[in-house]
Amino acid sequence: MTEPEATPEDLLRTLAPQVLGALVRRYGNFDTAEDAVQEALLAAATQWPVEGVPANPRGWLITVAARRLTDLLRGEQARRRREDTVARWTLPDRWMAPAADRPVTASDDTLILLFMCCHPSLSPASQIALTLRAVGGLTTTEIARAFMVPEATMTRRISRAKRSIKSGGVPFGMPVDRAERLGAVLHVLYLVFNEGYASTSGPALFRTELSAEAIRLARMVHRLLPDDGEVAGLLALMLLTDARRPARTGQDGALIPMAEQDRSRWNAAFIDEGVALISSVLPRGEPGPYQLQAAIAAVHDEAPTAADTDWPQIKALYEVLLRVSDNPMVMLNHAVAVGMADGPRAGLALLSELDSDERIANDHRLFAVRAHLLETAGEREAARTAYTQAARRATSLPQQRYLNTRAARLNAL
Known part of the structure; x- marks a missing residue:
């Protein structure tokens, strides 16, 4: 075809x-x-x-x-x-596939390329940046945003990584030390999926081709390492998160927050597969960050309505996640969970601790969460200001429109 x-x-x-x-x-x-x-x-x-x-x-x-x-x-x-x-190779007709164009298998060239980009001679940051560029297809600008560094810095980082691969004579093939590279590989797939599920810029809220490619590659890694709990956890997290995508936008492309989504439009097959995956690995021992995030996603997806969401359980899971992950987004999401479980004032108190964290202090998501909690607490004017500040910092057009709409609605009340 x-x-x-x-x-x-x-x-x-x-x-x-x-x-x-x-x-x-x-x-x-x-x-x-x-x-x-x-x-x-x-x-x-x-x-x-x-x-x-x-x-x-x-x-x-x-x-x-x-x-x-x-x-x-x-x-x-x-x-x-x-x-x-x-000279020993003969190129085929322009309309035909050469021998290299074999069907995709568990040893797909893309998967080998993925592990090659995560070569231990590269720094972890360079591994991830190079893989996002070569395998994920992200632009240097998008990768720079994902790492929260200037574009010029990311350009130099990717160029150095390419030179290291070339000068080191890295062979193309599945590495024997793949377990050592697995952490970087999983983080790469996580970032590629996130860019697809919530685009950092542009007219669309999500880019289906990116999230689909991340899921495809995660499935391949899971087939390769079926007993690894974090691999299963990452795949489960992707499935449980992507399951909500059909309900995330209206007919006009406008963003619909989770609490207002039509849950009958969620992908039930992805939810079932994701829940089964995370349920099979959680009992095995101390869970890693991807397993914990998948467990949180499962609690959201299994709630029949937004009002039925088990926020105390989500709060408890985030507190476990905080013990293994020093990530400002985890702290931000924990504040949301606390705000929903214990009241908006409790959540707002936690947000004040993030104001001095340079990794997130100027991120639109911090201002958006503050606006939501302020609105829930009945402080409409402060919430309107926070929504406006969030919209100014957002780089995605659907997110900007959503935040400005929330601000305008409060102004009209």
């Missing part, structure tokens, strides 16, 4: 990691392969609208990228040795 016409951004999200993995596996040059893939994507964006999408778009991209890669390799110092190697 012919795939629908795709924009360059769509291709980057779906096909680019697979094409990059195929080229790195065959040619063993990460940085140059990425340049070749980018040029292939640009060629597709130019040719496909005129000539039509080929029967096998992934194979087409691999073929074009491979041709461009051989041109790039000729300019390197190892030209003779590489040309001798490349």
Whole structure:
């Protein structure tokens, strides 16, 4: 079946990691392969609208990228040795898939690329940044926002990581030390999913292709390591969170908060799968952060209505999570749970402790939570001001509109 016409951004999200993995596996040059893939994507964006999408778009991209890669390799110092190697390969017809274009399996090139980007020679921050760029397809701007650092800083970090991969001669293949790299891999998938579920910028509240890719990769890692509790916990967390996506926006694309969502629209299959996953791993021992977050998500999803939400249980789970995670977003969510379980004043008292935390002090979510708790406490004018401050700091257009609407509603009362 012919795939629908795709924009360059769509291709980057779906096909680019697979094409990059195929080229790195065959040619063993990460940085140059990425340049070749980018040029292939640009060629597709130019040719496909005129000539039509080929029967096998992934194979087409691999073929074009491979041709461009051989041109790039000729300019390197190892030209003779590489040309001798490349000469032994025969590129197929432009409409056919080369041998590298095999069906996706548990040893998919994308998964190998994922572990390769998490090589121990790289710092944890560089591992995550490089994987978000190469596998997740995020732009440098998006990655910089995820790390809360300037874009120039992130550009340098990614460039250094690429040079380290190249100079270190990292082989393309499933690593023997994959358990040691697993923490970075899971964090990468977590960030990719979050960017898909709640976009940091742009006109849409979410980007389905990103969250779907994160879930696909998490499933692959879970099949590889079925007994790892945190792998199962992360997959459960993604499923239980993504289950709410169909009800998160109205027909006009406006954001609908969880308390006001039509829960009959939630994905029941994802909820059942996520609950089963987290229920199977929690009894095994001391839970990690992903398992605890999945347990919290399960409590939300299993409540038939917002009023039935077991906030005391959620509060207790966040308190356990705080003992294993020094994360300002966990602290913020704990304040919400306290506000819902013990009253808004109790939640507001906890928020004051975050005002001096540079990681979140200027984040729109801190102001949005304060606005919600102030509104619940009956302080409408203070809540309106906080909603307005949150809207100014939000970079997502749907979030800006939602926050401004809340402020305007309070102003009209």
